[in-house]
Amino acid sequence: MAVNVGLAQVxxxxxxxxxxxxxxxxxxFAGDFAFGRPRRAVSAxxxxxxxxAAVGVAGAARVGAAVGAAGTAGAAGTAGSGGAAGAAGSGGAAGAxxxxxxxSGAVPVLPARxxxxxRAIWEAGPWVRAAMTFSVVGLLAHVIAVVxxxxxVHRAPWGxxxxxxxxxxxxxxxxxxxxxxxxxxxALGVFVMGAIVIALGLAETVIYTAAGPLVPAxxxxxxxxxxxxxxxxxxxxxxxxxxxxxxxxxDRYRARVAAGKAQGGNGLIERIPAPAQLDKLTYRTVIFxxxxxTFGVIAGAIWADQAWGRYWGWDPVETWAFITWVxxxxxxxxxxxxxxxxxxxxxxxLLGFASLAFxxxxxxxxxxxxxxxAGVG
Amino acid sequence: xxxxxxxxxxxxxxDAAASFGDKEAGLIGxxxxxxxGPSATGPAQGWPRWLWRxxxxxxxxxxxxxxxxxxxxxxxxxxQEGADPGAVQQYFASHPALAPWLNRLGLFNVFxxxxxxxxxxxxxxxxxxxxxxxxxxxxxxxxTPPPRAPRHLLRLPHSASYPxxxxxxAAVGVAASLLGGxxxxxxxxxxxxxxxxxxxEKGYLREAGNLxxxxxxxxVLVSIALGGLFGYKADKxxxxxxxxxxxxxxxxxxxxxxxxxxxxxxxxxxxxxSFSASYYTSGQSRGEPSxxxxxxxxxxxxxxxxxxxxxxxxxxxxxDSTKVYLIGHGYAPVFQVTTAQGQVVYNEATPFIPANxxxxxxxxxxxxxxxxxxxxxxxxxxxxxxxSVGGSLESAFPAADNPVVSLIAYSCGSCMNSSVPQSVYxxxxxxxxxxxxxxxxxxxxxxxxxxxxxxxxxxxGIKQWASLAITYDPxxxxxLVCGILALGGLLLSFLVRRRRVFVRAEPAAGGGSLxxxxxxxxxxxxxxxxDExxxxxxxxAAADASAAPEPGETKREPNNQSEAGx
Numbered sequence: 001m002a003v004n005v006g007l008a009q010v011x012x013x014x015x016x017x018x019x020x021x022x023x024x025x026x027x028x029f030a031g032d033f034a035f036g037r038p039r040r041a042v043s044a045x046x047x048x049x050x051x052x053a054a055v056g057v058a059g060a061a062r063v064g065a066a067v068g069a070a071g072t073a074g075a076a077g078t079a080g081s082g083g084a085a086g087a088a089g090s091g092g093a094a095g096a097x098x099x100x101x102x103x104s105g106a107v108p109v110l111p112a113r114x115x116x117x118x119r120a121i122w123e124a125g126p127w128v129r130a131a132m133t134f135s136v137v138g139l140l141a142h143v144i145a146v147v148x149x150x151x152x153v154h155r156a157p158w159g160x161x162x163x164x165x166x167x168x169x170x171x172x173x174x175x176x177x178x179x180x181x182x183x184x185x186x187a188l189g190v191f192v193m194g195a196i197v198i199a200l201g202l203a204e205t206v207i208y209t210a211a212g213p214l215v216p217a218x219x220x221x222x223x224x225x226x227x228x229x230x231x232x233x234x235x236x237x238x239x240x241x242x243x244x245x246x247x248x249x250x251d252r253y254r255a256r257v258a259a260g261k262a263q264g265g266n267g268l269i270e271r272i273p274a275p276a277q278l279d280k281l282t283y284r285t286v287i288f289x290x291x292x293x294t295f296g297v298i299a300g301a302i303w304a305d306q307a308w309g310r311y312w313g314w315d316p317v318e319t320w321a322f323i324t325w326v327x328x329x330x331x332x333x334x335x336x337x338x339x340x341x342x343x344x345x346x347x348x349x350l351l352g353f354a355s356l357a358f359x360x361x362x363x364x365x366x367x368x369x370x371x372x373x374a375g376v377g
Numbered sequence: 378x379x380x381x382x383x384x385x386x387x388x389x390x391x392d393a394a395a396s397f398g399d400k401e402a403g404l405i406g407x408x409x410x411x412x413x414g415p416s417a418t419g420p421a422q423g424w425p426r427w428l429w430r431x432x433x434x435x436x437x438x439x440x441x442x443x444x445x446x447x448x449x450x451x452x453x454x455x456x457q458e459g460a461d462p463g464a465v466q467q468y469f470a471s472h473p474a475l476a477p478w479l480n481r482l483g484l485f486n487v488f489x490x491x492x493x494x495x496x497x498x499x500x501x502x503x504x505x506x507x508x509x510x511x512x513x514x515x516x517x518x519x520x521t522p523p524p525r526a527p528r529h530l531l532r533l534p535h536s537a538s539y540p541x542x543x544x545x546x547a548a549v550g551v552a553a554s555l556l557g558g559x560x561x562x563x564x565x566x567x568x569x570x571x572x573x574x575x576x577x578e579k580g581y582l583r584e585a586g587n588l589x590x591x592x593x594x595x596x597v598l599v600s601i602a603l604g605g606l607f608g609y610k611a612d613k614x615x616x617x618x619x620x621x622x623x624x625x626x627x628x629x630x631x632x633x634x635x636x637x638x639x640x641x642x643x644x645x646x647x648x649x650x651s652f653s654a655s656y657y658t659s660g661q662s663r664g665e666p667s668x669x670x671x672x673x674x675x676x677x678x679x680x681x682x683x684x685x686x687x688x689x690x691x692x693x694x695x696x697d698s699t700k701v702y703l704i705g706h707g708y709a710p711v712f713q714v715t716t717a718q719g720q721v722v723y724n725e726a727t728p729f730i731p732a733n734x735x736x737x738x739x740x741x742x743x744x745x746x747x748x749x750x751x752x753x754x755x756x757x758x759x760x761x762x763x764x765s766v767g768g769s770l771e772s773a774f775p776a777a778d779n780p781v782v783s784l785i786a787y788s789c790g791s792c793m794n795s796s797v798p799q800s801v802y803x804x805x806x807x808x809x810x811x812x813x814x815x816x817x818x819x820x821x822x823x824x825x826x827x828x829x830x831x832x833x834x835x836x837x838g839i840k841q842w843a844s845l846a847i848t849y850d851p852x853x854x855x856x857l858v859c860g861i862l863a864l865g866g867l868l869l870s871f872l873v874r875r876r877r878v879f880v881r882a883e884p885a886a887g888g889g890s891l892x893x894x895x896x897x898x899x900x901x902x903x904x905x906x907x908d909e910x911x912x913x914x915x916x917x918a919a920a921d922a923s924a925a926p927e928p929g930e931t932k933r934e935p936n937n938q939s940e941a942g943x
Contacts, residue, residue, distance in 0.1 A: 003660070109537060109538045109539070110537045110539065110911070110914050110915055110918060210661060212661055212662045213657060213662055213665075213667065215666055215667075216666055216667065216668055216669050216689070216690040216691070217690050217691070219668075219691065220691040222691070287871045290867070290871075291864060291867050291868050291871060294864050294867060295864055298857075298860045298861070298864060301856075301857075301860070302857065305853065306691050306692070306693065307690060307691045307702075308702065308704070308846075309610065309693065309700060309702040309846040309848045310610065310848060310850070311853060311856065312601070313459075313460065314453075314457065314459065314460065314487075315460070316454075319449050319450075319452055320453060322449060323446045323449050323450065326442050326445050326446040327442075327446050329442060330439055330442040330443060333435060333438060333439050333442065334439055336435065337435040337436060337439060339436070340436075340439065355446070363453060367453065367454070369453075369460075
């Protein structure tokens with residue numbers, strides 16, 4: 001079927017619009033960093049209601065407690081001062097809660113429910129309000145661009161590298177906006193949306209490909225299944241990688257402050273979530289992406305069986321998908337192994353993303369294999 | 378996710394409950410902590426046991442996972458015997474010093490190399506050594522009731538409290554029936570226990586899913602082995618009109634499994650009636666293929682009713698459990714060679730191999746050992762859509778719109794009688810003489826009178842060929858089933874969380890009781906326990922209020938205080 005040129009043009013325009021609006025969102029998040037009210041300074045003990053509104057200071061305290069406990073059990077403690085303080089803080093709060101409950105006797109002390117998302121955004125200040133608006137509008141434009149591209153070429157819009165990158169950044173943005181709202185993690189916006197803007201910008205300038213039909217090898221409904229899963233997982237791992245880098249920066253800073261090598265009070269780093277929170281958020285992101293990646297590999301194997309006569313053949317792209325899978329599996333195991341938690345686990349996770357990026361940017365482009373989309377012969 | 382290695386003789390029930398005292402944690406859940414030296418395990422067990430512990434430790438599993446990732450890398454960068462033997466030969470030619478060393482390390486066949494097998498076999502041994510004891514432990518914990526409720530529930534990570542108008546025992550009873558209705562496993566205070574409490578636990582599926590995942594991976598490995606032992610893969614190139622039977626002798630190239638014999642091949646026969654390829658003719662995709670199809674007639678077994686099928690990319694032919702795939706195509710110019718006396722000594726469609734996959738400019742050779750007076754050989758280039766670019770022939774389009782062959786003729790006395798087998802796609806010109814200085818170009822139907830009284834060669838016409846892959850892999854379905862099971866196990870282990878909820882009631886000063894609720898999730902990966910506990914606590918309070926003897930009492934609203942445990 002012929003390419004619908006008009007729709008393809010609409011798609012291109014919306015893609016550019018998404019890029020511009022995302023850039024505004026990044027500016028908004030950066031403005032929040034520079035001029036917004038500091039929010040993270042609240043402690044669990046002094047202002048209990050705020051703890052759930054912020055990126056779960058409570059959660060941090062709990063993770064801190066857990067990691068701290070592991071540290072006392074003889075493992076290499078990676079909690080740092082933040083974790084220890086969190087553990088101490090949580091103990092104090094629990095004691096206080098217990099006392100008040102037994103003293104009053106008649107007042108129920110039930111865990112608080114969350115502040116609704118919209119109110120949380122409103123309360124986060126004008127910069128965040130603007131940035132979130134831009135993010136959501138940009139995302140809308142991005143989704144429209146991807147969908148119209150698909151309609152223009154009458155297939156799933158991820159048949160070549162340009163389409164793949166625009167789709168995976170769309171997934172990353174979608175997933176990240178969800179994470180940001182779910183965990184009230186406004187402080188992450190400038191980093192993740194920044195990375196998305198860079199990736200999308202490079203896709204627009206370096207590898208732009210006009211809408212076109214597919215070679216026979218890709219004419220299969222498995223394109224929609226296998227590549228969709230891979231795109232989804234890549235977008236999610238992309239977010240995890242940015243979070244991992246932030247973790248390493250924040251953790252290093254905290255370790256240096258604790259060791260007296262750096263002055264506390266670095267405004268930028270103080271504002272991003274504590275390492276323990278970033279760690280947990282990264283983990284949740286990875287365990288969301290990992291089953292999707294696994295599914296994508298299985299779907300790819302089924303497709304490979306149909307198209308090439310074997311479900312697994314160590315084609316370069318298959319090999320690197322396997323390496324990526326193994327590295328993310330290693331991350332999940334490392335996180336449960338004493339002595340590997342924290343920084344080491346994050347390095348593994350980033351190595352996993354590096355292998356994923358290598359697969360997309362180097363193997364699929366420069367190494368010939370069955371995934372070179374060249375058709376038969 | 379705490380990883381405290383609590384001693385087995387753990388006495389303090391509070392700690393045991395609060396830390397999920399048993400050792401397993403994380404995904405594989407081996408005792409990831411420090412593995413003690415042999416002395417610690419006692420003299421009776423000694424080194425073998427210590428080695429086994431080392432192997433099954435999470436740390437070893439991690440290192441092996443790394444090695445697996447690291448070891449796979451070269452297989453994607455260096456040419457591999459299994460995928461492209463020609464590229465390996467090329468590599469040997471261009472790196473004469475390095476290649477033999479790489480070969481010694483098995484780097485041209487990484488995925489069949491002994492060291493690679495050693496890595497994954499050790500990894501799976503480690504996995505078995507970890508998963509089997511955990512299966513028994515899970516079976517054990519499914520039979521034992523949840524631990525006793527800790528004394529101070531407000532010290533747990535999640536806690537809540539509410540006053541009740543009911544006496545302690547009844548208040549706990551209300552809570553227990555609500556938790557039981559949520560399919561928690563319960564343990565009520567017995568006669569010997571102090572106080573009024575109920576312990577509830579849920580989420581055993583997490584560990585079960587985790588185990589399923591690892592066992593299914595083992596199943597995938599076994600399935601692959603099954604395919605490697607009993608499956609086969611073969612290639613066959615067919616020119617339009619040709620027929621073949623699926624026997625080892627008729628196939629071009631066979632990769633049989635270790636335990637496959639000739640009689641294991643499916644007894645089908647297949648004729649390639651026609652092959653067609655179509656290409657985009659306009660736009661930026663001009664010249665790219667839009668469709669390939671091979672129309673075949675086949676009989677599933679000798680004497681069976683013939684059936685036809687249209688094999689396409691992504692649409693193989695299935696004959697019983699054997700599949701036939703279309704994996705390549707090209708042109709086969711038909712040549713006729715006649716001697717000066719008019720005797721036809723060659724009349725065949727000769728498959729040419731594409732040298733350029735985009736334009737299908739193809740190379741091929743014609744060997745005429747029956748040539749007279751000399752044996753003849755031709756090196757040819759087939760150009761599907763010929764255009765002249767700066768005096769040389771190029772192909773502008775992959776379809777045969779303006780087909781041309783360009784031939785160089787060679788002759789020799791009896792050089793083709795050698796018993797050394799030669800590839801049909803290559804002409805060894807040593808000992809042969811070029812008949813003309815320049816190549817000769819022929820259009821379909823044209824003939825070329827060869828010098829030296831060697832008769833003539835006619836470019837009769839063009840046929841197409843298709844190369845087919847015939848595969849049989851008995852491990853395929855088991856591998857798929859295991860893959861799906863692994864995915865299911867993975868999802869269970871990520872989505873389900875094992876959690877404990879404790880409810881204690883103490884008599885209150887003014888009658889009724891004070892109920893405290895404590896909650897604990899072993900691994901709160903998806904992070905929802907906080908919310909689950911909050912709503913559970915609210916429901917417990919509500920259930921308690923509605924079960925209270927004074928219905929007129931005001932319904933208690935949960936106030937906005939933080940969870941006390943945080």
